[in-house]
Amino acid sequence: xxxxxxxxxxxxxxxxxxxxxxxxxxxxxxxxxxxxxxxxxxxxxxxxxxxxxxxxxxxxxxxxxxxxxxxxxxxxxxxxxxxxxxxxxxxxxxxxxxxxxxxxxxxxxxxxxxxxxxxxxxxxxxxxxxxxxxxxxxxxxxxxxxxxxxxxxxxxxxxxxxxxxxxxxxxxxxxxxxxxxxxxxxxxxxxxxxxxxxxxxxxxxxxxxxxxxxxxxxxxxxxxxxxxxxxxxxxxxxxxxxxxxxxxxxxxxxxxxxxxxxxxxxxxxxxxxxxxxxxxxxxxxxxxxxxxxxxxxxxxxxxxxxxxxxxxxxxxxxxxxxxxxxxxxxxxxxxxxx
Amino acid sequence: xxxxxxxxxxxxxxxxxxxxxxxxxxxxxxxxxxxxxxxxxxxxxxxxxxxxxxxxxxxxxxxxxxxxxxxxxxxxxxxxxxxxxxxxxxxxxxxxxxxxxxxxxxxxxxxxxxxxxxxxxxxxxxxxxxxxxxxxxxxxxxxxxxxxxxxxxxxxxxxxxxxxxxxxxxxxxxxxxxxxxxxxxxxxxxxxxxxxxxxxxxxxxxxxxxxxxxxxxxxxxxxxxxxxxxxxxxxxxxxxxxxxxxxxxxxxxxxxxxxxxxxxxxxxxxxxxxxxxxxxxxxxxxxxxxxxxxxxxxxxxxxxxxxxxxxxxxxxxxxxxxxxxxxxxxxxxxxxx
Numbered sequence: 001x002x003x004x005x006x007x008x009x010x011x012x013x014x015x016x017x018x019x020x021x022x023x024x025x026x027x028x029x030x031x032x033x034x035x036x037x038x039x040x041x042x043x044x045x046x047x048x049x050x051x052x053x054x055x056x057x058x059x060x061x062x063x064x065x066x067x068x069x070x071x072x073x074x075x076x077x078x079x080x081x082x083x084x085x086x087x088x089x090x091x092x093x094x095x096x097x098x099x100x101x102x103x104x105x106x107x108x109x110x111x112x113x114x115x116x117x118x119x120x121x122x123x124x125x126x127x128x129x130x131x132x133x134x135x136x137x138x139x140x141x142x143x144x145x146x147x148x149x150x151x152x153x154x155x156x157x158x159x160x161x162x163x164x165x166x167x168x169x170x171x172x173x174x175x176x177x178x179x180x181x182x183x184x185x186x187x188x189x190x191x192x193x194x195x196x197x198x199x200x201x202x203x204x205x206x207x208x209x210x211x212x213x214x215x216x217x218x219x220x221x222x223x224x225x226x227x228x229x230x231x232x233x234x235x236x237x238x239x240x241x242x243x244x245x246x247x248x249x250x251x252x253x254x255x256x257x258x259x260x261x262x263x264x265x266x267x268x269x270x271x272x273x274x275x276x277x278x279x280x281x282x283x284x285x286x287x288x289x290x291x292x293x294x295x296x297x298x299x300x301x302x303x304x305x306x307x308x309x310x311x312x313x314x315x316x317x318x319x320x321x322x323x324x325x326x327x328x329x330x331x332x333x334x335x336x337x338x
Numbered sequence: 339x340x341x342x343x344x345x346x347x348x349x350x351x352x353x354x355x356x357x358x359x360x361x362x363x364x365x366x367x368x369x370x371x372x373x374x375x376x377x378x379x380x381x382x383x384x385x386x387x388x389x390x391x392x393x394x395x396x397x398x399x400x401x402x403x404x405x406x407x408x409x410x411x412x413x414x415x416x417x418x419x420x421x422x423x424x425x426x427x428x429x430x431x432x433x434x435x436x437x438x439x440x441x442x443x444x445x446x447x448x449x450x451x452x453x454x455x456x457x458x459x460x461x462x463x464x465x466x467x468x469x470x471x472x473x474x475x476x477x478x479x480x481x482x483x484x485x486x487x488x489x490x491x492x493x494x495x496x497x498x499x500x501x502x503x504x505x506x507x508x509x510x511x512x513x514x515x516x517x518x519x520x521x522x523x524x525x526x527x528x529x530x531x532x533x534x535x536x537x538x539x540x541x542x543x544x545x546x547x548x549x550x551x552x553x554x555x556x557x558x559x560x561x562x563x564x565x566x567x568x569x570x571x572x573x574x575x576x577x578x579x580x581x582x583x584x585x586x587x588x589x590x591x592x593x594x595x596x597x598x599x600x601x602x603x604x605x606x607x608x609x610x611x612x613x614x615x616x617x618x619x620x621x622x623x624x625x626x627x628x629x630x631x632x633x634x635x636x637x638x639x640x641x642x643x644x645x646x647x648x649x650x651x652x653x654x655x656x657x658x659x660x661x662x663x664x665x666x667x668x669x670x671x672x673x674x675x
Binding site for chain 2: 077078079080081083084085086087088107109110112117118121122124125127135137140209210211212213214227229230264265267268269
C-alpha cells in the first residue's frame with residue numbers, strides 16, 4: 001500500500017491531494033492541516049487569474065502552470081456552478097512604460113495592449129491619467145467556493161483528511177508515509193525550514209458592488225478592484241516581511257479612498273469586511289522532488305500572489321514528479337519493512 | 339402670456355423621463371408635468387436589458403441625425419456612469435462577445451465601432467468560448483442602463499426638482515389644448531393610437547430574467563440569442579423579434595426556445611434560477627419620429643418610435659426634441675408680438 005500525505009489544505013494542498021488520489025485510487029492519500037477552507041490564505045484572496053509576485057520564477061513555468069490553470073477555470077466557468085466569472089482585466093500604468101509581452105499572452109483570450117483611445121477612455125472614467133496598459137479576458141474565482149469544490153472532490157475520491165499541525169518535515173506523524181507533498185505555503189519557512197520564504201502582506205476590503213463587471217489594477221498607485229459573483233474586493237498592499245495580520249487603519253484609508261476615486265459609485269457601498277492575508281513569497285516558486293532519509297518530499301510552495309493562478313498546473317507538475325519517482329516506490333513497501 | 343410656460347411630457351418610460359430631466363436642467367422657468375398611465379416596472383423600458391448597442395437599422399431622418407443621437411446618448415450615459423450615483427441610476431459597464439455561425443455582418447456595427455472604447459474582431463481561440471460552430475465574432479465594451487433602477491431614480495429627481503406627475507391616459511392630443519403651451523409626445527407604442535401613426539409597428543420581445551451573479555460578460559449568438567448581465571446578479575436572456583405582434587402575454591414556447599438557445603451557448607445557465615418572464619412591444623418606426631407638429635391646436639414635439647433601441651438612444655433623441663421644443667416655443671412668442 002503506497003501511503004502519501006499532503007501537508008497543507010490550501011488551494012495547492014487540496015489540488016495535489018485530489019490529483020493524486022483520482023489517478024491512483026489504490027494509494028492512501030491523507031491531508032494534514034490545522035487550517036481548512038474558509039480559513040486558508042487563498043480563501044481570503046481576490047481570486048484573480050493573473051501571474052504576479054512570483055519573483056524570478058521562469059516565464060516558461062509561469063506560462064505552463066498558469067495556462068493549465070486558466071484552461072481548468074474555463075471549463076469550470078463554461079459548465080457552471082462553481083462561482084467562476086469571466087471578465088476583462090485592465091492593468092494600467094500612470095507612467096509611460098514599454099510593456100513586455102508575456103509568454104502566455106497568445107494563450108489567453110483577447111490579450112491586447114491598450115491604444116490611446118482606450119487609455120483616454122479609462123483615464124476619463126477613472127479620473128486618472130493612464131499612459132500605458134493592457135487588457136485580456138480573464139477569470140475571477142470566488143475562492144472559498146473553489147476550495148470547497150476541491151475539498152469535496154478529494155473526499156469523494158475517498159481521500160483522508162486529518163487535523164494536525166505539522167511543525168517539521170521529520171514530524172513523527174509523517175513517519176508512516178513514503179511520499180510527502182509539502183504545500184505548507186508561508187509555514188514552509190519554519191517547517192522545511194526555508195528562509196527564502198517570506199510574507200508579502202496584503203490587506204483588502206470586501207464590499208457589496210454586484211454591478212461591477214471588470215477587474216482594474218492600477219500598477220503605479222497600488223489600487224485594484226476585483227469583482228466576483230458574491231462580493232467586490234478592493235485592494236491593496238504588498239508589504240514584504242510584514243507579519244501583521246491585524247487591519248491597518250492607514251491601509252484601509254488608502255484602499256477605500258483610492259478605489260472610490262477611481263470608481264465614484266463605490267462611495268456609497270457597504271463594506272462587508274476588511275481582511276489581511278500573508279502571501280507566501282519566495283524569490284522563486286519551489287516545485288521539485290527531494291529524497292531525504294528514505295522519504296520522497298515533493299515541494300510545492302512559495303507561490304506569492306499567484307496561488308490561485310497556478311494551482312492546477314503546479315498540481316499537475318507535482319503529479320508528474322510523483323510518477324517519475326514511483327519507480328523507487330514499491331507497492332508493498334510497508335510489508336518489506338517488517 | 340405667462341412667464342412660466344406649462345409643458346407636458348406624455349409618457350413615463352425612458353424617453354419621457356429623460357426629456358423631462360433635460361427640460362428641468364435646461365428650462366428652469368417652466369412648469370413640467372408628466373402624464374402617463376404606466377410607470378417604472380409597468381413600462382416597456384423596464385422589460386429591456388438596456389444594453390447600449392443600437393441595431394444597424396436604427397434610423398433618424400438623416401444619417402447625420404442618427405450618428406448625433408447615438409453619440410449624444412453615449413456621452414449622456416457616460417456622465418452618469420462616472421458619477422457617484424451610477425449604481426442608483428442603473429448604469430453599469432461591461433464587455434460583450436457577439437458571435438455568428440453564418441453572417442460576418444452580424445458581428446459589425448458601424449454605429450458604435452468608432453464610439454465605444456473597444457470594438458474588435460475576436461481571436462480564433464475566442465470563437466470557441468461558447469462551444470462549437472461559431473465562425474465570426476467581435477468583442478466590444480459598452481454600457482447598460484437598467485431601467486428598473488433608472489426610471490425610479492429619474493422620477494425621484496424629477497419630483498425633487500419640482501416636477502409634477504399625473505396618472506392618466508391621454509386619448510387624444512386635443513384634450514391637452516389650452517392646458518399646456520408645449521407637449522412632448524413620448525408615448526412609445528401608445529403613439530400608434532394617439533397619432534394614428536401606421537408607420538409605428540410593434541416588434542414583440544420576450545425575455546427571461548435569471549439569477550446568474552457569476553455572469554459578468556454579455557454574449558450574443560447570431561443576434562437572436564443574447565445573455566446580458568444585470569444588477570444584483572439578475573441577467574436577461576433573450577430573445578424574440580416578432581414583427582407586428584400585439585401579444586403582451588408570456589408565451590411558454592418562446593421561453594423554452596430562448597432558454598434552449600441561451601443554454602446551448604452557455605451551458606452554465608442550465609442551473610440558473612428563473613426569476614421572471616417579461617414581454618414588451620418594441621415601438622418600431624423607420625425613421626424614429628423626432629419632429630414638431632401643431633396638432634389640434636396644440637404645439638407638440640414628437641419623440642417616439644425608438645423600436646428596440648429606446649433605452650440606448652433616449653438621451654440623444656431627447657436632446658434633439660428639447661431643442662426643437664425650445665425653437666417651437668420661441669417661434670410662438672415671436673408670432674404673438
